[in-house]
Amino acid sequence: MSAQKMLPQSLQTNPKLSTWIKIRDDSTIEVFSGKVELGQGIVTAIAQIAAEELSVGSDQLSITAGDTRVSPDEWYTAGSQSIEVGGTAMRLVCAEVRCLFLSAAASRLGVEVDQITVERGTFSCPKGGSTNYWEMRDQVNLARSYSGNFPPKPHRSNDLVGHSSPRRDIAAKISGAAFVQDMELPDMLFGRILRPPALGATLESIDIDSLRALPGVVDVMVSGSFVGIAAAREEQAIQGLELARKKSKWRAAAPMPNPGETADVLRSMKSISSVTYTKGEEQAGTNLQRFTASYSRPYLAHASIGTSTALAMFEGERLTIWSHTQGPHHLRAQIAKAMQMDLETVEVVHRDGAGCYGHNGADDVALDAALLSRNCKRPVLVTWTREDELIWSPSGSAMLVQLNAGLDSDNKLVEWSHELWSHTHIKRPGWAEGINLLAAWHMDPPCPIPPAKDMPLPAGGGDRNAIPLYDIPRQQVIYNFIPEMPVRVSALRTLGAHANVFAIESFLDEIATQAGIDPVDFRLQHLSDPRAKAVIEAAAHAAGWRVGPLGNEARGMGMGFSRYKNQSAYCAVVVEIEVGQSIQVLRAVAAVDAGQIVNPDGLRNQIEGGILQAISWTLKEGMRWDIEGLTSRSWEEYPILRFDEVPEIEVVLINQPDMPGLGAGECAAGPTSAALGNALFQALGVRMRDLPLTPERIAKALM
Amino acid sequence: MPDQFTLHVNGAQHQVSADSNTPLLYVLRNDLKLKGTRFGCGAGHCGACTVLLDNKAVQSCDTPLWSAVSHQISTIESLGTPLQPGRLQKAFIELQAAQCGYCINGIIMAAEALLRTKSDPSEADIVKALERNLCRCGTHVRILKAIKKAVADQGGKQ
Numbered sequence: 001m002s003a004q005k006m007l008p009q010s011l012q013t014n015p016k017l018s019t020w021i022k023i024r025d026d027s028t029i030e031v032f033s034g035k036v037e038l039g040q041g042i043v044t045a046i047a048q049i050a051a052e053e054l055s056v057g058s059d060q061l062s063i064t065a066g067d068t069r070v071s072p073d074e075w076y077t078a079g080s081q082s083i084e085v086g087g088t089a090m091r092l093v094c095a096e097v098r099c100l101f102l103s104a105a106a107s108r109l110g111v112e113v114d115q116i117t118v119e120r121g122t123f124s125c126p127k128g129g130s131t132n133y134w135e136m137r138d139q140v141n142l143a144r145s146y147s148g149n150f151p152p153k154p155h156r157s158n159d160l161v162g163h164s165s166p167r168r169d170i171a172a173k174i175s176g177a178a179f180v181q182d183m184e185l186p187d188m189l190f191g192r193i194l195r196p197p198a199l200g201a202t203l204e205s206i207d208i209d210s211l212r213a214l215p216g217v218v219d220v221m222v223s224g225s226f227v228g229i230a231a232a233r234e235e236q237a238i239q240g241l242e243l244a245r246k247k248s249k250w251r252a253a254a255p256m257p258n259p260g261e262t263a264d265v266l267r268s269m270k271s272i273s274s275v276t277y278t279k280g281e282e283q284a285g286t287n288l289q290r291f292t293a294s295y296s297r298p299y300l301a302h303a304s305i306g307t308s309t310a311l312a313m314f315e316g317e318r319l320t321i322w323s324h325t326q327g328p329h330h331l332r333a334q335i336a337k338a339m340q341m342d343l344e345t346v347e348v349v350h351r352d353g354a355g356c357y358g359h360n361g362a363d364d365v366a367l368d369a370a371l372l373s374r375n376c377k378r379p380v381l382v383t384w385t386r387e388d389e390l391i392w393s394p395s396g397s398a399m400l401v402q403l404n405a406g407l408d409s410d411n412k413l414v415e416w417s418h419e420l421w422s423h424t425h426i427k428r429p430g431w432a433e434g435i436n437l438l439a440a441w442h443m444d445p446p447c448p449i450p451p452a453k454d455m456p457l458p459a460g461g462g463d464r465n466a467i468p469l470y471d472i473p474r475q476q477v478i479y480n481f482i483p484e485m486p487v488r489v490s491a492l493r494t495l496g497a498h499a500n501v502f503a504i505e506s507f508l509d510e511i512a513t514q515a516g517i518d519p520v521d522f523r524l525q526h527l528s529d530p531r532a533k534a535v536i537e538a539a540a541h542a543a544g545w546r547v548g549p550l551g552n553e554a555r556g557m558g559m560g561f562s563r564y565k566n567q568s569a570y571c572a573v574v575v576e577i578e579v580g581q582s583i584q585v586l587r588a589v590a591a592v593d594a595g596q597i598v599n600p601d602g603l604r605n606q607i608e609g610g611i612l613q614a615i616s617w618t619l620k621e622g623m624r625w626d627i628e629g630l631t632s633r634s635w636e637e638y639p640i641l642r643f644d645e646v647p648e649i650e651v652v653l654i655n656q657p658d659m660p661g662l663g664a665g666e667c668a669a670g671p672t673s674a675a676l677g678n679a680l681f682q683a684l685g686v687r688m689r690d691l692p693l694t695p696e697r698i699a700k701a702l703m
Numbered sequence: 704m705p706d707q708f709t710l711h712v713n714g715a716q717h718q719v720s721a722d723s724n725t726p727l728l729y730v731l732r733n734d735l736k737l738k739g740t741r742f743g744c745g746a747g748h749c750g751a752c753t754v755l756l757d758n759k760a761v762q763s764c765d766t767p768l769w770s771a772v773s774h775q776i777s778t779i780e781s782l783g784t785p786l787q788p789g790r791l792q793k794a795f796i797e798l799q800a801a802q803c804g805y806c807i808n809g810i811i812m813a814a815e816a817l818l819r820t821k822s823d824p825s826e827a828d829i830v831k832a833l834e835r836n837l838c839r840c841g842t843h844v845r846i847l848k849a850i851k852k853a854v855a856d857q858g859g860k861q
Contacts, residue, residue: 167799182739305839306741616841635744641843643843
């Protein structure tokens, strides 16, 4: 059925209306979402959509997200898909539910459907008479599949969607307990895990007795190379961990690659080459001006401010886990498998954690807590150390991108080749076969580390956004996939798009400059998508775009643009920088077209955050290591952006209320990084192609 | 053996039984159930655990219990509640100055320390007061605006 095919995946796999919504007997409506709050405001936005379509007040609606006991399985909350997929599913379901109740109200009130208005859940007829969802709840059976016969409201009648609804969670979070880290159960223990000193190291021996003798230590669990300690008090668990570190011996792992330039590190590893995209026929003999350049970014940490934490309760052969996972249903299945339990006996309940920006240790720590809880038959809250959060959470893969282009005599790009080197960008639990949870790899018997497999285009992993949106007749993408993983890698916000957009947008800038064309004009000359042009023009206009050094000081402006995944939000960013000892970003201006906007302030907040995080990545970040292992073990060895490095930010939103909503949470990162490199060139005339753009590298480039 | 301590927290006196070197953070969170003060690094680098000792911002993950006894300790819970937020909390809610929100309480406490000593701080004063605080979501611009708004709402005077 073709109409069915058009439905968002979430609704195809969860067609029953009652999976999504419940009319409660307390005059409220509860909706259920598989998309979880990660600090991006999604729960507020989805509640807005639901309240809008149901014609109820925000205060009459509650939302339960990511609870495997009651919520639909919506895969992961990732990839800027929550509004596009989860939000659309919720909109369609709630629209249908409103219409079903409308019909019921019509027969109850003895009038035609079109004579009824719905407000705050009450269905009224102007001639008198009214009823509401709650009076009719036994009359309308929601245990039926979505039919698609009832369209959502036209946007013009929207009261909630399109307006800045305040976040539902902020007031509580900034007053007291609110996160999974803050949970407590009666009889609960505090757990800490001793991780190997490096990826692949294995436990040789540990003095368990000395650990058990520590005050407050209730349980020491050793299984293979997995060591967990549970204690009555949190500081006692930490003391246990510190002693365990001293009292354990480890067999070293294979050495890390020699630290050095990202390009050398990646090229030193074996890769499998494949052409993942081609367009146009090769033409021999054309007289083209040729360009070539390589760009890179290092391994980047997710570096959440809160460390990964989970609470597990093993009780009567049933396991309940409270977790800040991005994929509760996947985690549930993986934990059941790793612990050899029936799926039905395991439940995962999402609770908010610190922002994750992709696949961090949230899932791993859930298994840590589950194992300890089963071992000591008490609820256990396990919290990772800062060091574990930095070195054991997966990093985003380092990448190398080599670009080649041909420009014809009319200054038109006619050939473009994008060759990249990368590890996988997705190794989430539940993605591909095997078990992707740390403790499962460490315990005895160990589950094998599953082979790496990246996400294919069109969404793409390493090659996400490797295809430029520009009108270039002949293009190819070559992906040199590196299966080996000396650093544990998985999904970091944007996957490969960050490095690819940095490379493409830097390269375009270089070509424009050499051709003597304003880089903004050059972009516009190669674009036919009006929405792409509109964001570029809007950002340039709002920023007061100027080429070349600005004034006497080493100031300059740069631009970057992309459409995230070539199918989600459009974003152009202009930055203005001043270069002294280091790059000071003075101003960042972004223009974004994310289709229909659900919550303008929420969208702005995401764009602002994306810009600042990308400034941090671009100017400061990169995992460090020596041959024994990663050395970025604290904030001192993994510095991120600080308050004195923050620019002014302006975000221009281009609303398209008649268009579908487009995922926007990740769209600003690539353009921001490219804009910084391009601004540096405008300011100093020096082109830097390898991230991060640190003061040492700038000084070296200027020599 | 644990020792007995008397702590003055948020205007009330509490008896605590714990090892004298226990980081204040865990006593606040686990003994006194004041969970708004959060663990971030355990090394005083990120500021998520910032509380006030008298009127000074300190990192409670790095403050041993014994050193806190003679001081007036203030945590985020002393500033307000979701229904009755304090001046800084109110400004943060109004400007939606949070993404994940995990770092915010430490930031608000650092700002509170500043406002207690300087009722009309400059932007540079605010940035300086946050030199020990990290935010990963990139909410910095809103955070700075929210603190300035809290100052403005007070008319720059306490």
